[in-house]
Amino acid sequence: MDRPVDSAPIALAAAPDAAAAYADWLRRLGAERRLSPRTVEAYGRDVRILLGFLQGHLGEPASVAEIVALKPRDVRAFLASRRSEDISSRSLMRALAAARSFARHLARSGLGEVSAFSAVRSPKIARSLPKPIAAAAAKRLVDAEERAGEERAPWVLARDAAVLALLYGCGLRISEALSLTRREAPTAGVDRVEVTGKGDKRRQLPVIAAVQRAVADYLALCPWRLAPEGPLFVGAKGGPLNPRIVQAAVARMRGGLALPDTATPHALRHSFATHLLSRGGDLRTIQELLGHASLSTTQIYTEVDGARLMAIHQAFHPRARA
Template structure:
């Protein structure tokens, strides 16, 4: 950030602190925003051959934005990544314009490059079950095997994100009939806990050698510290190789599978949206890989008739 003026650096930090405190953004998101906006400000410094103070940022033009985007593409940044970077820059500019009282039209009117969204690939029902069974075989330690099964069962059986499963503490066990989950943006939702998930966690707790306490992480690593997502990613990578599944068979794919299989069994799309914690129904539609015919079937069944 040495190319960025002190005033811009301070403004960026203030904006990020606000996102952390008020919007509840995750540490990974904050770090990504910091990098994206810092790179943008550094480019503008080099582009204009002078540090860009707050006053200079108010004079950013459409031509400047095109130059930045062209530089990103020439540097090998893909359309999807560039769209993400532009989104971060626009978010920062909205905040800055409101704070400093200027018109950010040149930045906010910049169009993101078009790209094809990659739809999630859920596992087939038999593959999801086989994944849970095969995960158990990856460790020579009974308690570690039980731990891995418990985590993956929560992903598939309750539709949790891996970060949500690993954020559970001793106070959450034994698992109740429903869990209150705090997801992205500090959005709370109530998730039913199926018996298989409750039983898997109970077995893990019986075998876990580390003492449990209400404030300690429920799932532990071998040395007793909080379990890392990489451990579950790694064990699933081994299992999918044994099963001949594609690289898309990740922890997050188990959550996709939960939603898709629930919808296939006749679940209501709106209810699944609530279970997943999605703000938009369109996100749930893409998430469940639902086809148009299935969507219309749900719509016709749920829509009030005149």
């Protein structure tokens, strides 16, 4: 079955004026700030959770005036409530960022200054290194033949393999791969692809022959007629492919390949960068390929490679355990 299960929607618990402000804020996020649909959805969900908490905290749906009058202790109570649900510090930080964005919207709209959210510190996030997949395992993940025994249509297996090949072979984010149109398909004779990354930054990437073949194999098997300006990758019913489908495909493969839970589609992007660096790729080039705005973001991969070399040294050097 080629369909993910969506999480249950969260009802909006707010007084009429706050509900109207919330709707206007969401519209502005997408139209004016040009945030991705996924980010707008996540921010909207976080603020709906906040408003639901305030309904219980205040004893009634929160109005704009009551939101403006919030104190830091109210915000800390909200964060403590979310923490009790065992959400990560990263998710907690995003929830606070969403609340601050909503508060700024209220201020810009002339509805009142909300100082409580800015008075509370964001939770600290432990800095973690990317967890790349070993080169041999990454190659198997992007090989459709590895899943030939699955009870899924051959074109679906080829489609998933083509998407994963783009992630590992070009360092794309999954959203970037799924945003490609049929006209942009990197098949034989097309040795580069152009994508729009974060911040609407456009970049061109070289496409190796193995990736071209994977995309061509998918197109040869795909039963749907793909419009030139329509999505390159489609789901079982011919509509745009949901990224959760690709995530589920990788999750199914982890068991057979004895890979950890950290082996995800995004880990293939990490693997792309780490494997290039370990084979002599320079940091500036990798920064351009990944679409990082700052070199400092890319430099984390030098730590990954250094950690790998240290682990090899500790495991195999004759004097490591002396």
